[in-house]
Amino acid sequence: MMGWNSLYMFAMVSIGCWLTAAIMALANGKRQRNSVLVSVFQFTGIIVLSVFIILLTVGLQRPPLQTLGEIRLWYAFFLVIAGWITFYYWRFSWILLFTTVLSSVFLLINIFRPEIHHQMLPPALQSFWFIPHVILYMFSYALLACTFLIALIGLIKHKDTYLQASENLTVAGVSFFTVAMLMGSLWAKVAWGHYWTWDAKELWAALTWMMYLFYLQYKNYKKNHNKTAYWILIVAFVCLQMCWYGIYYFPSQHQSFHTYF
Amino acid sequence: MRISIRLYRCIIDILMKIRDNRVAYKQIGTIVFLLLLSVGLSLISIDIHVFSFPINLFLLLLLVAISFVLESYVFRYYVVSVKKMMLFATFIALCLMFLYWLLHHRMIFSEILPSVLYDFSTTALFIVGFLFFIVMLGVLILRGIKVINKQKFAFLFSHIGLWLALSAGMLGQADVYTLRANLIENNSISYAYTSKGMAMDLPFKVKLNKIHTEYYATGSPKAYAAHVSVYENDVVATERISINHPYRYKGYDMYLQKAGTNTCVLQIVYDPWRYVVFVGIISVLMGAMLCFIHGIKYRTKNDGLE
Incomplete structure (x- = not known):
């Protein structure tokens, strides 16, 4: 086998x-x-x-x-x-x-x-929502990792194409992130009775999402190149790491609904 | 040592700037005012159930009215950029969420924290902060709705959906009751407890008939289920409730939370706003999908937001 x-x-x-x-x-x-x-x-x-x-x-x-x-x-x-x-x-x-x-x-x-x-698979994860929820998250993480790499390179040596590429990739990544997150909230309603409970994982998911929205708003507000946009992307990616696995290194993880293992 | 020298230099620098009148006192005043306001608001605990229907509906309409007034008068006649204010509102929401996460570590702060901060989501600071976000989102929608084109659908679906989900999710909490019922095999109950330990009557009786448990070969649990009967005068229904498969009766959703050998804990949720939030979530989902399809194209130069 x-x-x-x-x-x-x-x-x-x-x-x-x-x-x-x-x-x-x-x-x-x-x-x-x-x-x-x-x-x-x-x-x-x-x-x-x-x-x-x-x-x-x-x-x-x-x-x-x-x-x-x-x-x-x-x-x-x-x-x-x-x-x-x-x-x-x-x-x-x-x-x-x-x-x-x-x-x-x-x-x-x-x-x-x-x-x-x-x-x-523990009983809570045996659901129709599980596969799309995790796979869409992983795909969005991967797209957003690319924006992080572009932002890092852009900070060292800026090119105009980097701005366009990072913005396009962020739009795609955030779209997938949104769908994955909301599928999770619909699943939570079926599994636990509430769409959103502000546990550590959900808090960081919302924080990461808002951080990327902040980036998109900022790009819409200031269209010309400046390094702040790159820095926002880098901070947002750090938030994403917190959301993915960072929270498990903090004491609050024991209260999380998302700790299965 | 180096850090302390740097800090010292920094303080001296600020003091010199103030002496030379290079720092706008207005800005410092605003920051101090906002900080004091935040601390004050964080010490006020709000019992959300005070705003139960119809008060929350009026509040919802009030939010729309405030957004409308801001959009029609304040942002139009004064030089305040809607985009800048929305950025500020998002920044506030980010700060609040980070603070909320810090306060999750209650065991670390337990000696220092005032008890009101133990549930940050019920503090006035959190609620007012998010209401501000919702109002600004409303202004953005009202501004954006004036220039409608094909590419604007992604914007409208996602923003209106988010507004609906956030406002109904937040104000709707006033009508939501989350109860816990401890059931013993072959016994029925007609009440359940709130998180504060208050007993609330249910409009029906629930009886636990049997607990069903399955295990994998490794010994880890595979499935739990509770077979329950719901009564009013006679048996209304006999159902199997398991994790991810709740049962709904008279607007009450029953979820299996824990299962023992002959006992179980049911979480009973009464949420009359569930479909409003659901519509909001679906709308954001559609917005996100459209956003992906259109890509960057929806972010046209003339987005009508300024």
């Missing part, structure tokens, strides 16, 4: 493909030449990892969405997709290398420090 012990084989092939794509993209620079080949390599890696996820789902007899290790797997998966979207639309030759390195780190953590992957 397919399990976590075969991840290293799939991960090595995927990382190899993504690295080849990233190096080709860097070598091409802004030229369009070989961009199809870059996409082919990128997608081969993505398909190989999808095959692993499908086989793992079959092996576990449940969607792999429960442990932190499983969520890391999805994050690595969506990050390379988000990286490819950014590369495809804005031709940032460096973005693929960044997303490849980040995804590889997540996959390697899963290989060398496997979490306990034998837990079964």
